[in-house]
Amino acid sequence: MSAFKGSYAYSVDNKGRVNIPAKLRKNVAREANDTFVVTRGYEECLFVYPQDEWNKLEESIRQLSPTNSRHRFFMRALLERATESQLDAQARISIPKELLQFAHIENEVLIIGVLEHIEIWNPKLYDQYLKAQAESYETVAQTVLQK
Amino acid sequence: MSAFKGSYAYSVDNKGRVNIPAKLRKNVAREANDTFVVTRGYEECLFVYPQDEWNKLEESIRQLSPTNSRHRFFMRALLERATESQLDAQARISIPKELLQFAHIENEVLIIGVLEHIEIWNPKLYDQYLKAQAESYETVAQTVLQK
DNA sequence: AGGTATCGTGGGTAAAAGTGGGTAATTGTT
């Protein structure tokens, strides 16, 4: 079970390659085989799953019913953008243009570890996201955490 | 068990040939024998099954009752257009005109991997399909995924 | 503090993938 944490300011080169920070790599299971799946996230960012974590997600998608139109929509939207990528010798994954466009990413990214997955943001959009929250961290904490 | 994912903008030549993206091919079982079955999908797109996955589907259709009129309709609609096609040396399948017309496909297609099958769309129709959804991806995710 | 290993970034090149077209074989039709 992965436990990613921390945020990292990294760059994207003109081939669409993004380095996976060393501190995050140390938390990737051996079973992931240096392979990651990138797809759209919630809000305008990208989610990166190590292969072992992706497999869990895939399993839960398989339980959905292809004859249910809402399920179909969800499966299509999620899988449409999903791309597998293996680390190169420099520990980078390459992200297709379409995904970079989806997340409005150009040259710089903010990489955030969120337990079982990794998020990739346009740094400016992440700032806006934080500012757009109506409630403060403290208020949300009160309702989200029981304790 | 196939696990297709990702979307790919490809072209159809004037012979009705469509390339199966390399990343999808890597997920096709050896038992499929480079053979695919194309038929109508849900919404106005085409479904492509590798032979091994098609066989599973066919098996479940056999369980239907030919004396039930709704079952009969379903079987006819599905099988009527089903066409077998084997990859050529360039990894393309050829799709009959009738099926291309059914899906309103002309020169360009969007190919989407959806776990056990592959979908082929007119890119514009797929856009419309996405926009026509009443709920956002985030909202659907919340109710569709338990977690 | 200095040497060493690791890390992040950039670019070049060979192999693979995608696209288009030509010709021979096959099919069906008159």
Added chain:
DNA sequence: AACAATTACCCACTTTTACCCACGATACCT
């Protein structure tokens, strides 16, 4: 049997991707 139409197979070109090498910066260790 001859012809037209379709299909299958082969070849050629362009673009993209994967793999390799190189360099500067940072962290680490003794």
